[in-house]
Amino acid sequence: MPIIAIIGGQWGDEGKGKVVDFAASSADVVCRFCGGPNAGHTVVNPQGEFKMHLIPSGIFYPGAKCIIGSGVALDLDILLSEIEELRARGIDMGRLLVSSRCHIIMPYHILLDELEERERGGEALGTTKRGIGPCYVDRVARRGLKMSDLTDKQRLKTRLEFILRQENAILEKLYGAPPLDLSPLYQTYCHYGERLSPLVKDTEEVMDESLREGKKVILEGAQGTLLDIDFGTYPYVTSTSTTAGGACIGAGVSPQKLDRVVGVFKSYTTRVGNGPMPTELKDETGKIIRERASEFGTTTGRPRRCGWLDTVAARYSIRINGMDTIALTRLDILDSFPSLKVGIGYEIKGKQLDHFPPSTALLSECTPLYEELPGWQTSTTQARSFHDLPSRAQGFVEALERILACPVGLISVGPHRDQTILRDGYSFWP
Numbered sequence: 001m002p003i004i005a006i007i008g009g010q011w012g013d014e015g016k017g018k019v020v021d022f023a024a025s026s027a028d029v030v031c032r033f034c035g036g037p038n039a040g041h042t043v044v045n046p047q048g049e050f051k052m053h054l055i056p057s058g059i060f061y062p063g064a065k066c067i068i069g070s071g072v073a074l075d076l077d078i079l080l081s082e083i084e085e086l087r088a089r090g091i092d093m094g095r096l097l098v099s100s101r102c103h104i105i106m107p108y109h110i111l112l113d114e115l116e117e118r119e120r121g122g123e124a125l126g127t128t129k130r131g132i133g134p135c136y137v138d139r140v141a142r143r144g145l146k147m148s149d150l151t152d153k154q155r156l157k158t159r160l161e162f163i164l165r166q167e168n169a170i171l172e173k174l175y176g177a178p179p180l181d182l183s184p185l186y187q188t189y190c191h192y193g194e195r196l197s198p199l200v201k202d203t204e205e206v207m208d209e210s211l212r213e214g215k216k217v218i219l220e221g222a223q224g225t226l227l228d229i230d231f232g233t234y235p236y237v238t239s240t241s242t243t244a245g246g247a248c249i250g251a252g253v254s255p256q257k258l259d260r261v262v263g264v265f266k267s268y269t270t271r272v273g274n275g276p277m278p279t280e281l282k283d284e285t286g287k288i289i290r291e292r293a294s295e296f297g298t299t300t301g302r303p304r305r306c307g308w309l310d311t312v313a314a315r316y317s318i319r320i321n322g323m324d325t326i327a328l329t330r331l332d333i334l335d336s337f338p339s340l341k342v343g344i345g346y347e348i349k350g351k352q353l354d355h356f357p358p359s360t361a362l363l364s365e366c367t368p369l370y371e372e373l374p375g376w377q378t379s380t381t382q383a384r385s386f387h388d389l390p391s392r393a394q395g396f397v398e399a400l401e402r403i404l405a406c407p408v409g410l411i412s413v414g415p416h417r418d419q420t421i422l423r424d425g426y427s428f429w430p
């Protein structure tokens with residue numbers, strides 16, 4: 001019953017889609033457990049290049065069952081488009097299941113995301129405007145709609161009537177925005193319910209059966225640890241639990257079942273949206289990284305803020321998640337730098353700090369302390385084993401293992417599935 005979680009270690013976009021697509025070659029089940037269509041997971045494999053927003057990145061293997069777990073907030077329009085797009089490109093969608101416990105992102109959530117961001121003005125979070133925050137607010141306020149609510153049309157109508165009264169009051173009274181009509185909303189969601197009903201299951205039961213049958217399961221994270229609602233740089237975070245603890249909740253599996261936690265880290269740092277990022281480079285080097293790596297958001301197209309790897313933040317992520325291995329991506333982006341920097345500590349008000357501060361206000365005042373490492377100035381994109389890498393690139397990886405006290409099991413040297421190095425003896429499965 002091996003079960004592993006693949007978790008973003010930074011502020012998202014670490015290459016989780018690439019790593020899950022690689023690891024899923026030997027998986028029976030892949031389950032997305034958090035976030036919603038704010039995520040954009042890029043997969044490049046022999047079938048082409050794909051940008052996944054809701055569907056697990058294991059969908060390309062005919063043997064893998066793919067589950068959207070209860071922790072995911074679903075935009076049903078985006079889900080249906082994604083299913084159609086993949087089907088049109090020849091991907092079998094018969095293996096996709098959706099938890100009946102998933103919450104639904106409704107049109108009023110998207111409106112409220114936009115209005116709340118506008119209201120925040122200079123304090124805006126820089127959300128993806130996909131309705132994520134307002135949907136999870138309703139989940140906690142116990143006025144959300146779940147996939148299971150779509151199966152009983154009379155109940156859906158009663159519940160939507162009740163909810164819409166509250167949502168419309170907020171739209172009108174707080175924001176002066178026009179209210180939404182019940183009837184078209186009700187019709188649309190009845191229609192979505194009919195179209196999606198074959199996929200909607202008690203997926204927690206499916207997961208349990210799979211584990212009892214000894215199947216190999218991957219829990220696919222979205223966003224990253226530093227965007228986690230509790231452990232991220234609050235309030236500049238998303239609204240779900242993106243960590244290994246969240247993986248168990250969002251997939252509906254017991255924490256006792258989790259065998260391994262793989263942390264995905266880029267060889268440098270990026271962040272999209274607002275909030276502190278101590279190693280951000282606002283200079284020419286940051287621009288070079290962004291251009292070389294095409295660091296523009298998969299979901300929103302926004303330029304990503306770029307900087308050197310921050311190992312203080314990475315050590316924190318490793319600790320919060322209990323990561324036992326690192327999947328290090330985008331090593332090739334560093335190929336042409338004559339020398340590289342790695343953030344190894346912070347300085348705040350003349351004092352040195354070697355841990356990630358619990359307060360975002362403190363983090364904003366931290367300036368990074370760097371260790372400089374020699375660059376290798378050779379292409380790594382063709383390397384397929386650790387020994388194929390230039391010795392300085394090997395040294396870079398080994399330096400990270402030393403600083404982070406965590407082994408690097410996988411190294412990615414390009415976006416394609418093939419451009420992946422597994423360290424000698426490393427397997428995703430225990």
Ligand code: GDP
Pocket residue numbers: 008012013014015016017018039040041042043044293298329330331332333412413414415
């Ligand atoms: P995710 O959200 O964590 O799945 O990451 P994204 O897909 O948003 O962003 C990662 C980007 O890096 C995508 O464009 C990937 O195709 C690309 N990528 C992943 N691994 C590598 C790598 O090792 N090298 C390069 N050059 N690109 C990579």
Ligand code: IMO
Pocket residue numbers: 008011012013014035038039040041125126127128129130131132133221222223224227236237238239272273274298
């Ligand atoms: P993947 O899975 C990068 C960021 C947004 C914003 C903050 C809150 O592709 O790594 P939200 O719309 O969630 O309320 O926005 O979180 N964010 C991401 N950044 N990658 C993601 O997903 C993200 N999902 C949300 O940019 O700063």
Ligand code: MG
Pocket residue numbers: 012013014039040041042298
């Ligand atoms: Mg992404």
